[in-house]
Each structure stands twice: as C-alpha cells, then as structure tokens.
Amino acid sequence: MAPEAEGVEHLLCATCQQPAKLQCPRCLELGLEKDLAAFCSQECFKGSWTEHKKLHKPSAIEGWHYCTRRGQGRSLNMPDFKWTGDLRPARIGPMRPIPDHIPKPDYYLTGYPAKEMESRQQHAVKIRTEKDVAGIREACRIGREVLDLAAAAIRPGVTTDEIDRVVHEATIAAGAYPSPYNYFNFPKSVCTSINEIICHGIPDRRKLEEGDIVNVDVSVYYKGYHGDLNETFVVGEVDEASKQLVKVTYECLHKAIAICKPGTPYREIGEVITKHAKAHGMSVVRTYCGHGIGDLFHCAPNVPHYAKNKAKGTMKVGEVFTIEPMINLGSHRDKTWPDGWTSATEDGQRSAQFEHTLVITPTGYDILTARQPTSPPLWWEREGVQPEGQAAAAAASGGS
Incomplete structure (x- = not known):
C-alpha cells in the first residue's frame, strides 16, 4: 500500500x-x-x-480495449472504425462494487445468464401469477424511482459515468441489483445512449453538452424479479428536430400501449408504431425489440416495433412484457461500435427511445413503470404541450 x-x-x-x-x-x-x-x-x-x-481488470480499466486509460478525450489507440456520427467513446471507469447483502442474479460473477438462456421461457410466454405480478410491480416501482433520480441529475457538464453512479447507488440503497451489471459482461449499471446512439451506450467520462439528447435505460432486480424502463431527455436547449423526435417516440410508445388487451396480436404493436413514426418522416429500428420480463431479464414474447413483422401469438391475461420503440430521424439501420454493445444509427442522425413494462389485465393493461406526479417533467410537460396518444392510453387502461 x-x-x-x-x-x-x-x-x-x-x-x-x-x-x-x-x-x-x-x-x-x-x-x-x-x-x-x-x-x-x-x-x-x-x-x-x-x-x-x-x-x-482490463475490461474495467481500458474501457473495452480502446477507451483511454488516463485522462479524458480520445484514446491514442482508437480503433480503425468508421464512426457514423460525431460521438466518440471516452474513458470508461471501473465497475462499482455490489455489497454482499444484495441478492444477485446468476450472471453476477460469470457474465453469462445461464438460467435465462436455458429456460423454456425463451420459447413459451409465461402467464404470471398474482405473486409474480406483485414482485415485478415492486421491481418496477424501484426502477421508476431510480430513473427519476437519474433524470434529475441530467444537465450540461454531467458525465454519463456520474449518471451511472446515481443509478448504481440508488439501486443498491433500495436493496436491489442493477440488472445490466455484468449481464453478458456489460461493464456498468445502466445504459446511457446519446444523440446518434440507439441503445446500449456504455456510461463513460464524456460530459453531456448543451443540445444533446440522452436515453437512460434502467433495469433492476429485486427479490427475484426484474423491472425495466427507459426515457429520453433533452440536455439544456435542444434543436426543434430533436425535440420532435423525442416527443414522437414517446407518442409511439403510448399509441402502442393503448391497443394492448387480451386477444391483441403482438404483431399489431409494430403497425401502430410505424404508422405514427412514418407520418412524421421518421423510421423505426428493426434490430431490437421489446421482450418478456419477470424472474428472467429477457424472455418471450419478442415484441417487434416495426410494421409487417412476424411476431407470433396474441396477448393473454397475466403476460408481462416491455414495449420500447427506438425511432430515428434518418435511416432505420444501425451499426455496432467495436465495444460490441453500443448501437449507433448508420447515418449518424439522432435516435430516441421510451420504454414501459406492462401486464395484460382482463380489461386491458396496467403500466407497471408508469410516470409519477413527482417524476421530473419531460420537455413538453414544461412547455404545456399535450403529446398524442397519452389520453387514449390512459382511457384504455382505466387511468393507469
């Protein structure tokens, strides 16, 4: 020493x-x-x-083999990669410790979710019991509280690594485990996706800048159940196109939620989302989809967000899943960074995402990750603008 x-x-x-x-x-x-x-x-x-x-460990220090080991900014050994936009990786800090008293999923040490990968839930949608739903609801409640704390920390000059700290500490304080932590070796406790990053951005030392947009994707594991949600936030004063992208993405999510009820085909979600995005000249990412969730982080059903998809099955009472459309200003196609996680738009234009976890009820659905009166306002809420689809979603769910 x-x-x-x-x-x-x-x-x-x-x-x-x-x-x-x-x-x-x-x-x-x-x-x-x-x-x-x-x-x-x-x-x-x-x-x-x-x-x-x-x-x-090298993965914690070197930042997935190419981020800087000392200082800030670009690495001297940045890979020969055709970046699609202006964003570049910065130094990734070490993994934060998980206290011994926090219950942990099987991938905590190995980085491999064996239970999830070997489960028949990958092929058959599980009907959740009342006990299951109560457990998932509690995980989702914690996830909502954590995301709201992260949202309150967003401003110019704050790093996404600082957002990761807020998420990590708030999750641990609630007695929960941050689900992304070491999931397939992901090195942080939350995903933070800036500007042209579609999803799975790794928190690092880059400071948020005036005019950025940033998605914060929070997932927690509590008493054997996962909860999952995300929102996209504006950083300071943002250009009109980016503001509309964020708002339209939110509307896509709520228009899709509004059709959820027993008997609705899962493929219809993509039709609703694509229709609204296309009406505003935007595209829908096809590589990533919503998913079932509960005692496993990801399981059936797969929930595509694009039109003319091949999703099988209809919604049934007791099924729990996420809807999380990713909407782009330009092309729907994506390109993955050399870290194996960060997914960027192929043309460098901006992308936004919103996500809720919901359960199908006899009369419709219940949003388990719903925003609360105390949730930090989104940009249109500050400006008194009513997004499309929100009123319809509330009516369909009986106000949930």
Missing part, C-alpha cells in the same frame, strides 16, 4: 468510511479514482481484496 499519497488524507476508506491514509498502489499506477483506492488500514484493504481486485 502506498502511504499517505497526496490528497488521500481527505478521503474516506472504501471499506469502512473512516478517514483514509493509504492507497492501493495498483490503482495509483492505473490512474483510477482516489475514492475507490483509499483505505484506512492494511486490514481493511486485505478484507476487501476479493471485490477490490475486480477494479484492476
């Missing part, structure tokens, strides 16, 4: 929160944050070694 490195005396121990006087030498060498590397004693350092050493 390095003794009393400069500034360490003002930090707290990463293990017991007592004043710290020591720092992990490997963390110093790698240039990691001092608050993650500070300890009050050798005993605390040794006691936390099993978790702490994960911060030294």
Whole structure:
C-alpha cells in the first residue's frame, strides 16, 4: 500500500468510511479514482481484496480495449472504425462494487445468464401469477424511482459515468441489483445512449453538452424479479428536430400501449408504431425489440416495433412484457461500435427511445413503470404541450 499519497488524507476508506491514509498502489499506477483506492488500514484493504481486485481488470480499466486509460478525450489507440456520427467513446471507469447483502442474479460473477438462456421461457410466454405480478410491480416501482433520480441529475457538464453512479447507488440503497451489471459482461449499471446512439451506450467520462439528447435505460432486480424502463431527455436547449423526435417516440410508445388487451396480436404493436413514426418522416429500428420480463431479464414474447413483422401469438391475461420503440430521424439501420454493445444509427442522425413494462389485465393493461406526479417533467410537460396518444392510453387502461 502506498502511504499517505497526496490528497488521500481527505478521503474516506472504501471499506469502512473512516478517514483514509493509504492507497492501493495498483490503482495509483492505473490512474483510477482516489475514492475507490483509499483505505484506512492494511486490514481493511486485505478484507476487501476479493471485490477490490475486480477494479484492476482490463475490461474495467481500458474501457473495452480502446477507451483511454488516463485522462479524458480520445484514446491514442482508437480503433480503425468508421464512426457514423460525431460521438466518440471516452474513458470508461471501473465497475462499482455490489455489497454482499444484495441478492444477485446468476450472471453476477460469470457474465453469462445461464438460467435465462436455458429456460423454456425463451420459447413459451409465461402467464404470471398474482405473486409474480406483485414482485415485478415492486421491481418496477424501484426502477421508476431510480430513473427519476437519474433524470434529475441530467444537465450540461454531467458525465454519463456520474449518471451511472446515481443509478448504481440508488439501486443498491433500495436493496436491489442493477440488472445490466455484468449481464453478458456489460461493464456498468445502466445504459446511457446519446444523440446518434440507439441503445446500449456504455456510461463513460464524456460530459453531456448543451443540445444533446440522452436515453437512460434502467433495469433492476429485486427479490427475484426484474423491472425495466427507459426515457429520453433533452440536455439544456435542444434543436426543434430533436425535440420532435423525442416527443414522437414517446407518442409511439403510448399509441402502442393503448391497443394492448387480451386477444391483441403482438404483431399489431409494430403497425401502430410505424404508422405514427412514418407520418412524421421518421423510421423505426428493426434490430431490437421489446421482450418478456419477470424472474428472467429477457424472455418471450419478442415484441417487434416495426410494421409487417412476424411476431407470433396474441396477448393473454397475466403476460408481462416491455414495449420500447427506438425511432430515428434518418435511416432505420444501425451499426455496432467495436465495444460490441453500443448501437449507433448508420447515418449518424439522432435516435430516441421510451420504454414501459406492462401486464395484460382482463380489461386491458396496467403500466407497471408508469410516470409519477413527482417524476421530473419531460420537455413538453414544461412547455404545456399535450403529446398524442397519452389520453387514449390512459382511457384504455382505466387511468393507469
């Protein structure tokens, strides 16, 4: 351990929160944050070694092999990749620790969701019991609270890594696990997708800029059940085309939700979404879809958002799934960054997304991730504009 490195005396121990006087030498060498590397004693350092050493993994430090190891901005070893827009990856910070008392899914250590991949729920839609729905509802309630906290933190100058911190800490404080964490080795607790990024953006050290739009996709695992939702937010003053993109995407989601009831074919969701997006000169992403959710993060049914899709089956009481349309200003096609996760529009134009988890009821549906009166307002709510489809959705659900 390095003794009393400069500034360490003002930090707290990463293990017991007592004043710290020591720092992990490997963390110093790698240039990691001092608050993650500070300890009050050798005993605390040794006691936390099993978790702490994960911060030294190449995937956590190097940012998926090509993000900067020190400082900010572009890496000297940026891959030879044809970026589609202006956005570039910045340094990705280390994975934040998960306390021992938090119940964890099977992929926590391995990065592979074996239970999910081997489940028959990948092929057959499960009818959820009242107990299941109650558990999913509670996970969704926590997810909503976490997303609202993340939304309140968004402003110019804030990094998406800071948003990840807010999400991670709020999820842990609620006794839940951030579902994306190490899911197929995803290195963070939330997805943050800026401007031309369609989905699965990895939080990093890039600061949000005036005029950006950013999607925050929150998923939590609580007492054996997952909840999933996302929203797209404007950062400061945003151009009119981006504002309309965000609003139309929200309307696409709520118009699709409004048709949900027992007997509705899943393929009809894509028809409704495409009709509204196309009427505004926008396109619908086809690569990604909504999904079933419950004791597994992703399962049947698949819920495509584009027209003339081949989705099978009709909605039944007790089925729980997400609808999460991704709408682009330009082409619907996407291109994945070399990190294997970040999906960008092929033409560099902007993309937006909104998502809810819902359950089919005898009379329609119930939105389990519904916005609350305390949720930070979206841009049109601040300006007193009524989005299309919202009133119809509320009426169809009995006001849920």
